[in-house]
Amino acid sequence: MITVPVASVTRRPRAPAEVEIRRERGQREVFCGLTGIVWLHRKIQDAFFLVVGSRTCAHLIQSAAGVMIFAEPRFATAIITDRDLAGIADAHEELDRAVTRLLERRPDIRLLFLVGSCPSEVIKLDLSRAAARLSATFSPRVQIRSYSGSGIETTFTQGEDACLASLVPSLPALAADAPPSLLVVGALADVVEDQFRRLLAAMHITRVDFLPARTSRELPAVGSATRVLLAQPFLTDTMRALEERGARRLPAPFPLGAEGTTAWLQAAARAFGVDQAVFDGAIAEARARAGRALERHRATLAGRRVFFFPDSQLELPLARFLARELGMEVVEIGTPYANRTLLAEELSWTAEGTPIVEGQDVDRQLDRCRAAAPDLVVCGLGLANPLEAEGLVTKWSIELLFTPIHGYEQAGDLAELFARPFDRRQRLAV
């Protein structure tokens, strides 16, 4: 039996342009884009991320990613210390030496990212020039790219956007007369990628690529026959770069929860002319399994009130999932950045009257959160502990990036991530 979410039949979609997004500017409490290295280095198996930064950057990466004791690490920090402009030439030479040493010692590296950060000594270095210079020496064995993960320019998921955007200009060209192919963009766990590939194959969509690919040798070709399905909402620059290569985006919500996954796959099916009966047959079992998995958590979550602080840019799709499929009441959706075009379908599903706030003034937001006294607060690590100490129940938004949450088979796990804090509270109380 397929369980139809109650909310999805009672709320009509709204025109995205009608949805008000309030902007707030002030002090913000978010991770920087370096954090993306934690999941990207696991995804691209022959890539290495060399952060050009300070000791703070090294500590962040090391503590977020953990220490790799048994495997050769695939990230490191080249620490740039204080130097004036006159010392920049030396810094370039040092960087060249560090990269040469690394690549001599690690012949398994095929793709090297130089990742910029925010210390002023690093900002003075032109890393794109360094990447071009080093590429001339090491290509074709190693491709070298650069992007910024600086906390001044990026919040934590924007690191992935910057990384993927840096790859797009060098993707091979798809022939102008090639038949349409599907490109799924956004880092997904391999197991999720395989599930999507199987579902798409069941509806006869077989020309499917993923960006990022599992290795640099599998990077997809792109051109005017490329149809893009975004798996993550924070890929504004990557999408722009793909459009510059002729690719076209398929408008869709994001594949979180059974409803989001169905609409996301339906967008592909429509673009590739899949018969509705074939589509329904291809997804029926997985969708029913997702419905059953969600049912288990609805009893814990329905009717509870949730407040989102801005962190991952996943807040709008997550709020939609919690409201429409699990019956939660959304008090406020804070998001670091809301791209109205990429989020149009999500905005049309947002319940009327739900405040959406882009950017952050953390003190004002904390005041609103305390006044609302929600049952659950979704926020970054920096806010979670103080809010827990005040008696609020929290969920770390970073977990939503480290855990496979996309697609039908993960819908129950995604719901469980939000149900677990309540279970923990209950167990502590007895």
Ligand code: SF4
């Ligand atoms: S890039 Fe900036 S914000 Fe991020 S760890 Fe380094 S110094 Fe801190």
